[in-house]
Amino acid sequence: MDWFSLAFMQRALLAALITGVTAPAIGTFLVQRRLSLLGDGLGHLAVAGVGLALLTGTAPLPLAVAICVAGSIGIELLRESGRASGDVGLAILFYGGLSAGLLLAGLAGQGTGTLSAYLFGSLLTISAADLWYITILGAIVLAVTIGLLPQLFAVSADEPFARSIGLRVRLLNVVVVSLAAVTVTVSMRTVGLLLVSALMVVPVATANHVVVGFRNGLFAAMGLGAVAALSGTVGSYYLNTAPGSLIVVIAIAVFALSWPVSRALQRRHRPVVELPDDSAPAVHELAETHPHVHDADCGHLAVEHAGHTDYIHDGHRHAAHEDHYDEH
Amino acid sequence: MLLTEAPASTDAVVEAASVDVVLNGVPIVRGASLEIRPGEMVAILGNNGSGKTTLMRALLGLIPHRGEISLFGTPLDDFTDWSRLGYVPQRGGILVQQATAREVVSSGRLGTRRPFLPASAADRKAVDAALAEVGLADRAGYPFVRLSGGQQQRVLIARALATGADLMVWDEPLAGVDRNTQELLAGVAARLKQRGATIVMVLHELGCFRPLIDRTIVLADGRVMPPGYSHHEHDHGHEDEPGHDHSDHDHRAVHGGHETGELERPRTTHTGLEEVS
Numbered sequence: 001m002d003w004f005s006l007a008f009m010q011r012a013l014l015a016a017l018i019t020g021v022t023a024p025a026i027g028t029f030l031v032q033r034r035l036s037l038l039g040d041g042l043g044h045l046a047v048a049g050v051g052l053a054l055l056t057g058t059a060p061l062p063l064a065v066a067i068c069v070a071g072s073i074g075i076e077l078l079r080e081s082g083r084a085s086g087d088v089g090l091a092i093l094f095y096g097g098l099s100a101g102l103l104l105a106g107l108a109g110q111g112t113g114t115l116s117a118y119l120f121g122s123l124l125t126i127s128a129a130d131l132w133y134i135t136i137l138g139a140i141v142l143a144v145t146i147g148l149l150p151q152l153f154a155v156s157a158d159e160p161f162a163r164s165i166g167l168r169v170r171l172l173n174v175v176v177v178s179l180a181a182v183t184v185t186v187s188m189r190t191v192g193l194l195l196v197s198a199l200m201v202v203p204v205a206t207a208n209h210v211v212v213g214f215r216n217g218l219f220a221a222m223g224l225g226a227v228a229a230l231s232g233t234v235g236s237y238y239l240n241t242a243p244g245s246l247i248v249v250i251a252i253a254v255f256a257l258s259w260p261v262s263r264a265l266q267r268r269h270r271p272v273v274e275l276p277d278d279s280a281p282a283v284h285e286l287a288e289t290h291p292h293v294h295d296a297d298c299g300h301l302a303v304e305h306a307g308h309t310d311y312i313h314d315g316h317r318h319a320a321h322e323d324h325y326d327e328h
Numbered sequence: 329m330l331l332t333e334a335p336a337s338t339d340a341v342v343e344a345a346s347v348d349v350v351l352n353g354v355p356i357v358r359g360a361s362l363e364i365r366p367g368e369m370v371a372i373l374g375n376n377g378s379g380k381t382t383l384m385r386a387l388l389g390l391i392p393h394r395g396e397i398s399l400f401g402t403p404l405d406d407f408t409d410w411s412r413l414g415y416v417p418q419r420g421g422i423l424v425q426q427a428t429a430r431e432v433v434s435s436g437r438l439g440t441r442r443p444f445l446p447a448s449a450a451d452r453k454a455v456d457a458a459l460a461e462v463g464l465a466d467r468a469g470y471p472f473v474r475l476s477g478g479q480q481q482r483v484l485i486a487r488a489l490a491t492g493a494d495l496m497v498w499d500e501p502l503a504g505v506d507r508n509t510q511e512l513l514a515g516v517a518a519r520l521k522q523r524g525a526t527i528v529m530v531l532h533e534l535g536c537f538r539p540l541i542d543r544t545i546v547l548a549d550g551r552v553m554p555p556g557y558s559h560h561e562h563d564h565g566h567e568d569e570p571g572h573d574h575s576d577h578d579h580r581a582v583h584g585g586h587e588t589g590e591l592e593r594p595r596t597t598h599t600g601l602e603e604v605s
Contacts, residue, residue: 031425032425147443150438157427160390164388165491211426212471214426
């Protein structure tokens, strides 16, 4: 545990923890709105802020936050007005941001080596001032995300309904993308701008495998994100690699492990088709020779009626009767 | 009772005068005027593409329109009393990953709930009552996406009930739901009506709601048809609908000695596909 006494590692771990919980929290709303890749785009945009900071000799974090938040609000307003026609406008903005960042960094006499500390994270570069920014911004993101959870959920689930009950849909949408922009930028020292999007999406997908409910999913994703971020940071100290890559690899490994759990959960909440009791025909028809045993796990759709369970099999309803299946 | 003209009154719950809606340069609703009075249950009927869903969205202020619309006597632009509205959109537009039925229904309380504060006991009670009203108290913890189509429709109705609204606006509540659910929803509507709520529904067919409907408003080609016009009497709007199977409107059955003579028989091949208008 020698790493724990190192000042830079303590800063790195705290920064990683903040990224680990904020990225999946805001990512939950992006995933629900089918905007999983927005974080990636915002990361590209933030590179322009870093490049500008390198050229002007100012602190990269505040400048990157400002550019990224402004860009995200612009994107959201364009989307809402229906003028961001598909992906092309976004692609231009995002790759414009990335190339402008690289260009500005080059003009500042900095190579891609300097930039890669922002693109993939770097344990050594987190200053005490950075940590303050990260802590304060992270706290704001979490407070708003959790405090407005029901409202943000309603807007991302069903915008017309949210509008019909008087929620300020445009404002809430702008809040989501701005928080996403802040989250992306504050994680540039830990996961890095090019990989942070993975931390906004992968723990959310994992949480959807293992828990039921939106709120539960959000908190589970935060926990999973924290575990991946902390273990990845410690691991990268030993492996002497950029922390972002290991954090994301760990998050994806956990996602893969959650697959069997998801299968079990899906079985528990299999869609149920209800039939009226009177629809059961009185005919006692023998099902065709049936080598397959129907049970809760067989994959055939379960239908509950008249106090027992049938399984839909090739368009027939099969009901277990002693050693065979009846056609219902 | 059906298809009678509403007497003029000043305390209309919904009032629209010469409403036009143009979407992407295409006129969808043309000069629609209507009035819905307190406690009425009104069905808006029309073929696919007749503009009924669009008109309903305009009445709720969800899409831009020209013309005058007022809710509860207040012009739409000044209307803020949104918790009096219980809107049930078409089922297809809901984006939820793992949200439970209860979480979806809880959204209905947000019109009155304050941000950053937890749900009150009254909020929770209203959500419980709404779930029980649609017979889903035992499915509250189920993920919405894992419920059957009819159950999902009931969740959306429960969300509207949870608002405590006295104006219900339901868009195609019978689309793609089984007979049992239709009867259950008719029971819900009947109880709402008993409590004095005003109900406006976009419907394809009256189905189980037939005995409850006070009045129908028929739209054809974006226009409100005069009272007495019968739905499906003419095939307005069908020509721009490739793949529409005319054979499932058996017009002879409608006009040949049908008991009401003015409304189409319930179709058996309802697909529940989203309305394009």
